[in-house]
Amino acid sequence: MILVTGANGNLGAAALAALRLAGVPAQGGSRTPAGGMRHLDFDDPATLDLRGVTTLLLISAGYAEDDIVLARHAAVLDAAARDGVGHVVYTSLTTAGDHLAFAAAHRATERLIRGSGLPWTILRNGLYAELFGGLLAWTSDGLESPFGDGALAAVARTDLAEAAATVAADPTPHTGLVHDLVGAPITATRVATALAVPHRTLDLAAYRDRLLNTAPGLLPFQPPMLSSIATAVRHGFLSATGPDLPNLLGRPLTDPLAVAVAAASASRRAASG
Ligand SMILES: NC(=O)c1ccc[n+]([C@@H]2O[C@H](COP(=O)([O-])OP(=O)(O)OC[C@H]3O[C@@H](n4cnc5c(N)ncnc54)[C@H](OP(=O)(O)O)[C@@H]3O)[C@@H](O)[C@H]2O)c1
DSSP states (O other): OEEESSTTSHHHHHHHHHHHHTTOOEEEEESSOOTTOEEOOTTOGGGOOOTTOSEEEEEOOOSSOHHHHHHHHHHHHHHHHHTTOSEEEEEEEOGGGGGSTTHHHHHHHHHHHHTSSSOEEEEEEOOBHHHHHHHSEEOSSSEEESOTTOOEEEBOHHHHHHHHHHHHHSOGGGTTEEEEEOOEEEOHHHHHHHTTOOEEEOOHHHHHHHHHHTSTTOOTTHHHHHHHHHHHHHTTTTOOOOSHHHHHHTSOOOOHHHHHHHHHHHHHHHHHO
16 A cells, blocks of 8 residues: 555645546545545654555655654654555655755655665655745735746646656655656746736845744744745756656646746735735
8 A cells, every 4th residue: 555644735635646546546644634544643653553555655744843854754764664664755855955944854854764774765856836936925016036036946746746656656666766856947037027017136134034023923944944945046056957857757847937827826816815
Protein backbone atom coordinates (compact mmCIF):
# COMPACT_ATOMS: atom_id res chain seq x y z
CA MET A 1 0.00 0.00 0.00
CA ILE A 2 1.20 3.50 -0.86
CA LEU A 3 0.62 5.94 1.98
CA VAL A 4 0.55 9.69 1.28
CA THR A 5 1.13 11.83 4.38
CA GLY A 6 -0.37 15.27 4.83
CA ALA A 7 -3.34 14.15 2.78
CA ASN A 8 -5.49 17.10 3.78
CA GLY A 9 -2.86 19.60 2.68
CA ASN A 10 -2.80 20.97 -0.86
CA LEU A 11 0.16 18.94 -2.14
CA GLY A 12 -0.74 15.69 -0.36
CA ALA A 13 -4.38 15.83 -1.48
CA ALA A 14 -3.36 16.52 -5.06
CA ALA A 15 -0.79 13.67 -5.03
CA LEU A 16 -3.38 11.27 -3.64
CA ALA A 17 -5.86 12.37 -6.31
CA ALA A 18 -3.22 11.90 -9.04
CA LEU A 19 -2.48 8.36 -7.82
CA ARG A 20 -6.16 7.47 -7.82
CA LEU A 21 -6.68 9.02 -11.26
CA ALA A 22 -3.91 6.74 -12.51
CA GLY A 23 -5.69 3.76 -10.94
CA VAL A 24 -2.98 3.20 -8.34
CA PRO A 25 -4.30 2.11 -4.92
CA ALA A 26 -3.20 4.54 -2.24
CA GLN A 27 -4.25 5.71 1.18
CA GLY A 28 -3.99 9.13 2.77
CA GLY A 29 -2.68 9.87 6.24
CA SER A 30 -3.56 13.07 8.05
CA ARG A 31 -3.85 14.75 11.44
CA THR A 32 -7.52 15.11 10.59
CA PRO A 33 -8.33 11.85 8.82
CA ALA A 34 -11.42 11.71 6.63
CA GLY A 35 -12.88 9.15 4.24
CA GLY A 36 -10.70 6.08 4.82
CA MET A 37 -7.52 7.96 5.74
CA ARG A 38 -5.18 6.85 8.50
CA HIS A 39 -4.73 9.08 11.50
CA LEU A 40 -1.14 10.24 11.14
CA ASP A 41 0.31 13.10 13.15
CA PHE A 42 4.10 13.34 13.22
CA ASP A 43 3.80 15.14 16.58
CA ASP A 44 1.92 12.21 18.13
CA PRO A 45 3.98 8.98 18.31
CA ALA A 46 0.84 6.92 19.07
CA THR A 47 -0.39 7.57 15.50
CA LEU A 48 2.84 6.53 13.75
CA ASP A 49 1.86 3.00 12.75
CA LEU A 50 3.24 2.36 9.27
CA ARG A 51 2.83 -1.41 9.13
CA GLY A 52 1.75 -2.59 5.69
CA VAL A 53 3.12 0.51 3.91
CA THR A 54 5.22 -0.39 0.86
CA THR A 55 5.89 3.20 -0.24
CA LEU A 56 5.64 6.24 1.98
CA LEU A 57 5.15 9.54 0.16
CA LEU A 58 6.39 11.84 2.91
CA ILE A 59 5.04 15.34 2.37
CA SER A 60 7.18 17.77 4.34
CA ALA A 61 5.42 19.11 7.41
CA GLY A 62 6.76 22.66 7.38
CA TYR A 63 5.24 25.82 8.87
CA ALA A 64 7.20 25.65 12.12
CA GLU A 65 10.70 26.33 13.44
CA ASP A 66 13.38 23.98 12.06
CA ASP A 67 13.74 21.95 15.27
CA ILE A 68 10.02 21.17 15.27
CA VAL A 69 9.97 20.28 11.57
CA LEU A 70 13.02 18.05 11.90
CA ALA A 71 11.63 16.30 14.98
CA ARG A 72 8.45 15.55 13.02
CA HIS A 73 10.37 14.11 10.09
CA ALA A 74 12.72 12.13 12.36
CA ALA A 75 9.75 10.58 14.15
CA VAL A 76 8.07 9.41 10.96
CA LEU A 77 11.34 8.12 9.49
CA ASP A 78 12.07 6.15 12.68
CA ALA A 79 8.59 4.63 12.44
CA ALA A 80 9.14 3.82 8.75
CA ALA A 81 12.38 1.94 9.54
CA ARG A 82 10.79 0.15 12.51
CA ASP A 83 7.68 -0.90 10.57
CA GLY A 84 9.50 -2.12 7.45
CA VAL A 85 8.38 0.50 4.93
CA GLY A 86 9.78 -0.44 1.52
CA HIS A 87 10.61 3.00 0.06
CA VAL A 88 10.43 6.62 1.21
CA VAL A 89 9.73 9.43 -1.26
CA TYR A 90 10.32 12.83 0.37
CA THR A 91 9.18 16.21 -0.94
CA SER A 92 12.14 18.49 -0.24
CA LEU A 93 13.25 21.94 -1.45
CA THR A 94 14.95 22.78 -4.76
CA THR A 95 18.76 22.76 -4.73
CA ALA A 96 18.78 26.49 -5.52
CA GLY A 97 16.76 26.93 -2.32
CA ASP A 98 19.88 26.44 -0.20
CA HIS A 99 19.80 30.23 0.20
CA LEU A 100 16.38 30.14 1.86
CA ALA A 101 15.91 30.35 5.62
CA PHE A 102 13.93 27.12 5.72
CA ALA A 103 16.43 25.03 3.70
CA ALA A 104 18.18 23.63 6.76
CA ALA A 105 15.18 21.55 7.87
CA HIS A 106 14.91 20.03 4.39
CA ARG A 107 18.63 19.28 4.04
CA ALA A 108 18.75 17.83 7.57
CA THR A 109 15.75 15.62 6.69
CA GLU A 110 17.54 14.46 3.54
CA ARG A 111 20.52 13.53 5.73
CA LEU A 112 18.25 11.47 7.99
CA ILE A 113 16.74 9.73 4.97
CA ARG A 114 20.14 8.85 3.50
CA GLY A 115 21.18 7.44 6.89
CA SER A 116 17.95 5.55 7.51
CA GLY A 117 18.86 2.39 5.63
CA LEU A 118 15.57 2.67 3.73
CA PRO A 119 15.42 2.87 -0.07
CA TRP A 120 14.66 6.50 -0.87
CA THR A 121 13.94 9.13 -3.51
CA ILE A 122 14.17 12.86 -2.87
CA LEU A 123 12.01 15.28 -4.81
CA ARG A 124 13.48 18.77 -4.48
CA ASN A 125 10.45 20.94 -5.14
CA GLY A 126 10.70 24.47 -6.49
CA LEU A 127 8.64 27.29 -5.08
CA TYR A 128 4.97 27.19 -6.01
CA ALA A 129 3.60 29.61 -8.60
CA GLU A 130 0.59 29.86 -6.26
CA LEU A 131 2.91 31.10 -3.50
CA PHE A 132 4.58 33.67 -5.77
CA GLY A 133 1.26 35.10 -6.97
CA GLY A 134 -0.04 35.19 -3.41
CA LEU A 135 3.01 37.11 -2.19
CA LEU A 136 2.30 40.02 -4.54
CA ALA A 137 0.44 42.64 -2.51
CA TRP A 138 -2.39 44.74 -3.88
CA THR A 139 -2.28 48.52 -3.52
CA SER A 140 -4.96 50.99 -4.61
CA ASP A 141 -3.63 50.99 -8.19
CA GLY A 142 -1.57 47.85 -8.74
CA LEU A 143 0.78 45.29 -7.24
CA GLU A 144 3.85 45.68 -5.10
CA SER A 145 6.47 43.19 -4.00
CA PRO A 146 10.10 42.97 -2.87
CA PHE A 147 11.01 40.84 -5.91
CA GLY A 148 12.18 43.64 -8.23
CA ASP A 149 13.06 42.22 -11.65
CA GLY A 150 14.17 38.92 -10.16
CA ALA A 151 12.77 35.79 -11.79
CA LEU A 152 11.54 32.67 -10.03
CA ALA A 153 11.42 29.29 -11.78
CA ALA A 154 7.96 28.89 -10.32
CA VAL A 155 6.09 25.62 -10.57
CA ALA A 156 2.40 24.75 -10.43
CA ARG A 157 1.70 22.69 -7.32
CA THR A 158 -0.37 20.22 -9.36
CA ASP A 159 2.70 19.44 -11.48
CA LEU A 160 4.68 18.63 -8.33
CA ALA A 161 1.82 16.46 -7.06
CA GLU A 162 1.64 14.55 -10.32
CA ALA A 163 5.41 14.04 -10.33
CA ALA A 164 5.32 12.77 -6.74
CA ALA A 165 2.50 10.38 -7.65
CA THR A 166 4.45 9.11 -10.66
CA VAL A 167 7.49 8.32 -8.52
CA ALA A 168 5.45 6.83 -5.66
CA ALA A 169 3.57 4.56 -8.07
CA ASP A 170 6.82 2.97 -9.28
CA PRO A 171 9.67 4.06 -7.00
CA THR A 172 12.31 1.42 -7.74
CA PRO A 173 13.79 3.10 -10.86
CA HIS A 174 14.17 6.27 -8.78
CA THR A 175 15.98 4.64 -5.85
CA GLY A 176 18.78 6.84 -4.51
CA LEU A 177 17.97 9.67 -6.94
CA VAL A 178 17.43 13.36 -6.23
CA HIS A 179 15.09 15.03 -8.73
CA ASP A 180 15.16 18.82 -8.91
CA LEU A 181 11.62 19.84 -9.80
CA VAL A 182 11.56 23.47 -10.87
CA GLY A 183 9.36 25.32 -13.32
CA ALA A 184 9.79 28.23 -15.73
CA PRO A 185 11.00 31.75 -14.84
CA ILE A 186 8.37 34.37 -14.13
CA THR A 187 8.62 37.84 -12.63
CA ALA A 188 6.30 40.05 -10.61
CA THR A 189 6.19 42.51 -13.49
CA ARG A 190 4.99 39.81 -15.88
CA VAL A 191 2.20 38.88 -13.46
CA ALA A 192 1.23 42.55 -13.13
CA THR A 193 1.34 43.06 -16.90
CA ALA A 194 -0.97 40.07 -17.41
CA LEU A 195 -3.38 41.72 -14.98
CA ALA A 196 -2.97 45.11 -16.72
CA VAL A 197 -1.72 46.87 -13.59
CA PRO A 198 1.67 48.36 -12.66
CA HIS A 199 4.17 46.63 -10.35
CA ARG A 200 6.09 48.63 -7.78
CA THR A 201 9.20 47.26 -6.07
CA LEU A 202 9.56 47.54 -2.31
CA ASP A 203 13.05 47.66 -0.86
CA LEU A 204 13.95 44.79 1.45
CA ALA A 205 14.02 46.89 4.61
CA ALA A 206 10.49 48.17 3.97
CA TYR A 207 9.33 44.63 3.25
CA ARG A 208 10.85 43.22 6.44
CA ASP A 209 9.43 46.10 8.45
CA ARG A 210 6.00 45.35 7.05
CA LEU A 211 6.35 41.64 7.89
CA LEU A 212 7.50 42.40 11.42
CA ASN A 213 5.19 45.25 12.25
CA THR A 214 2.04 45.38 10.15
CA ALA A 215 1.40 41.98 8.54
CA PRO A 216 -1.46 40.30 10.40
CA GLY A 217 -1.11 36.90 12.03
CA LEU A 218 2.44 35.90 11.10
CA LEU A 219 4.24 33.39 13.32
CA PRO A 220 7.77 34.32 14.51
CA PHE A 221 9.49 32.04 11.97
CA GLN A 222 7.65 33.55 9.02
CA PRO A 223 9.22 37.04 8.61
CA PRO A 224 12.74 35.60 8.15
CA MET A 225 11.34 32.87 5.91
CA LEU A 226 9.54 35.35 3.66
CA SER A 227 12.45 37.83 3.67
CA SER A 228 14.77 35.06 2.51
CA ILE A 229 12.45 34.24 -0.39
CA ALA A 230 12.38 37.94 -1.28
CA THR A 231 16.15 38.40 -1.43
CA ALA A 232 16.78 35.07 -3.18
CA VAL A 233 14.25 35.79 -5.93
CA ARG A 234 15.25 39.44 -6.25
CA HIS A 235 18.91 38.55 -6.72
CA GLY A 236 18.33 35.75 -9.18
CA PHE A 237 19.15 32.68 -7.10
CA LEU A 238 15.93 30.82 -7.88
CA SER A 239 15.58 31.34 -11.62
CA ALA A 240 17.37 28.29 -13.03
CA THR A 241 15.31 25.77 -14.96
CA GLY A 242 15.95 22.04 -15.38
CA PRO A 243 14.74 18.95 -17.20
CA ASP A 244 13.72 16.70 -14.29
CA LEU A 245 10.10 17.82 -13.92
CA PRO A 246 9.06 17.69 -17.60
CA ASN A 247 10.92 14.37 -17.89
CA LEU A 248 8.97 12.89 -14.98
CA LEU A 249 5.64 14.27 -16.21
CA GLY A 250 6.21 13.30 -19.85
CA ARG A 251 4.47 16.50 -20.91
CA PRO A 252 5.11 20.26 -20.92
CA LEU A 253 4.77 22.03 -17.59
CA THR A 254 1.60 23.82 -16.56
CA ASP A 255 2.17 27.52 -17.29
CA PRO A 256 3.35 28.99 -13.98
CA LEU A 257 2.54 32.54 -15.10
CA ALA A 258 -1.15 31.66 -15.50
CA VAL A 259 -1.13 29.99 -12.07
CA ALA A 260 0.53 33.00 -10.41
CA VAL A 261 -1.88 35.39 -12.14
CA ALA A 262 -4.82 33.33 -10.87
CA ALA A 263 -3.39 33.40 -7.33
CA ALA A 264 -2.87 37.17 -7.45
CA SER A 265 -6.43 37.63 -8.78
CA ALA A 266 -7.79 35.49 -5.97
CA SER A 267 -5.94 37.54 -3.36
CA ARG A 268 -7.43 40.74 -4.86
CA ARG A 269 -10.93 39.26 -4.59
CA ALA A 270 -10.22 38.14 -1.01
CA ALA A 271 -8.91 41.60 -0.07
CA SER A 272 -11.89 43.38 -1.58
CA GLY A 273 -14.60 41.01 -0.47
N1 LIG B 1 7.53 24.65 -2.56
C1 LIG B 1 6.79 25.61 -2.02
O1 LIG B 1 6.58 26.70 -2.59
C2 LIG B 1 6.18 25.40 -0.67
C3 LIG B 1 5.36 26.39 -0.16
C4 LIG B 1 4.78 26.19 1.07
C5 LIG B 1 5.05 25.03 1.77
N2 LIG B 1 5.86 24.07 1.26
C6 LIG B 1 6.16 22.82 1.98
O2 LIG B 1 5.48 21.79 1.30
C7 LIG B 1 4.55 21.14 2.19
C8 LIG B 1 3.29 20.82 1.44
O3 LIG B 1 2.79 22.03 0.91
P1 LIG B 1 1.23 22.30 0.84
O4 LIG B 1 1.03 23.32 -0.19
O5 LIG B 1 0.48 21.03 0.76
O6 LIG B 1 0.97 22.96 2.28
P2 LIG B 1 -0.41 22.99 3.11
O7 LIG B 1 -1.57 22.88 2.18
O8 LIG B 1 -0.36 24.16 4.01
O9 LIG B 1 -0.33 21.69 3.99
C9 LIG B 1 0.52 21.61 5.12
C10 LIG B 1 0.90 20.17 5.24
O10 LIG B 1 1.66 19.90 6.41
C11 LIG B 1 1.16 18.70 7.00
N3 LIG B 1 1.47 18.70 8.43
C12 LIG B 1 1.60 19.76 9.24
N4 LIG B 1 1.84 19.35 10.50
C13 LIG B 1 1.90 18.00 10.47
C14 LIG B 1 2.11 17.00 11.44
N5 LIG B 1 2.32 17.31 12.72
N6 LIG B 1 2.08 15.70 11.05
C15 LIG B 1 1.84 15.36 9.77
N7 LIG B 1 1.64 16.28 8.78
C16 LIG B 1 1.65 17.57 9.14
C17 LIG B 1 -0.34 18.78 6.74
O11 LIG B 1 -0.97 17.53 6.86
P3 LIG B 1 -2.49 17.29 7.38
O12 LIG B 1 -3.14 18.63 7.55
O13 LIG B 1 -3.18 16.44 6.36
O14 LIG B 1 -2.31 16.54 8.68
C18 LIG B 1 -0.32 19.29 5.29
O15 LIG B 1 -0.07 18.26 4.38
C19 LIG B 1 4.37 22.12 3.36
O16 LIG B 1 4.04 21.42 4.56
C20 LIG B 1 5.71 22.80 3.42
O17 LIG B 1 6.64 22.01 4.17
C21 LIG B 1 6.42 24.23 0.04
